[in-house]
Amino acid sequence: MITAPDVVLAEETDFDPDEVYLLYDSVGWYGYTRDLYVLCRSLEGSHLVVTARDPDGLLLGLARTISDGSTICYVQDLLVHPEHQRQGIGRVLTQHLIGRYSHCRSFLLSTDDESTPDGAASHAFYRSMGLVPHHEQGLAALGLPVRRD
Numbered sequence: 494m495i496t497a498p499d500v501v502l503a504e505e506t507d508f509d510p511d512e513v514y515l516l517y518d519s520v521g522w523y524g525y526t527r528d529l530y531v532l533c534r535s536l537e538g539s540h541l542v543v544t545a546r547d548p549d550g551l552l553l554g555l556a557r558t559i560s561d562g563s564t565i566c567y568v569q570d571l572l573v574h575p576e577h578q579r580q581g582i583g584r585v586l587t588q589h590l591i592g593r594y595s596h597c598r599s600f601l602l603s604t605d606d607e608s609t610p611d612g613a614a615s616h617a618f619y620r621s622m623g624l625v626p627h628h629e630q631g632l633a634a635l636g637l638p639v640r641r642d
Contacts, residue, residue: 497581500545500553502589508536512552519574524640539569543589545582553577556586558594566594568602587622600624603634 510529517525517532525532536542540560545553554573560566568590573582594600604619605612607626616626627634 497585499548500582500585501548502585503544503546505542505544506537508533508542516552516555516572516574519576520572522572535569540566541590541593543586543593545573545586554582554586556590558590560594560597564597565599566590566597566601568600571602583618584622587619591622601627601634603636 510533513532513536514526514529525535536557539557540562542555542557544555547553552574554571554577556571557569558566559569568587571583571586573586591600602619602624604615607613607616
């Protein structure tokens with residue numbers, strides 16, 4: 494078992510398509526894995542990609558942001574391989590991002606609705622990290638319907 498103190502975080506800009514595919518596929522994010530070229534381009538176009546690796550270099554998880562670097566940070570992806578979840582890796586990645594973007598006025602992300610099976614757990618996790626749903630702040634998030642194809 495890998496624990497958070499054994500995790501090596503790094504801000505990366507080059508990505509191994511096979512390694513990235515295995516991580517995204519492991520969490521069932523098939524919308525990303527259908528086109529590996531697009532997935533790698535999206536990582537390369539991100540403001541920041543932070544990886545979590547074991548001491549031997551195995552990719553355990555990653556987080557990526559979209560940001561202007563000054564006022565807003567949007568966490569686009571936060572994922573940890575299922576074999577390494579609930580070991581503090583997602584927490585360490587999130588803490589890194591919160592610290593890295595502490596100067597930004599807005600730090601936000603989207604996740605499954607709290608009423609869904611995955612949503613209940615993700616909401617509890619994000620709340621434990623200090624994040625608050627928009628509606629509790631008198632705000633609303635709007636967007637075009639998500640393309641799930």
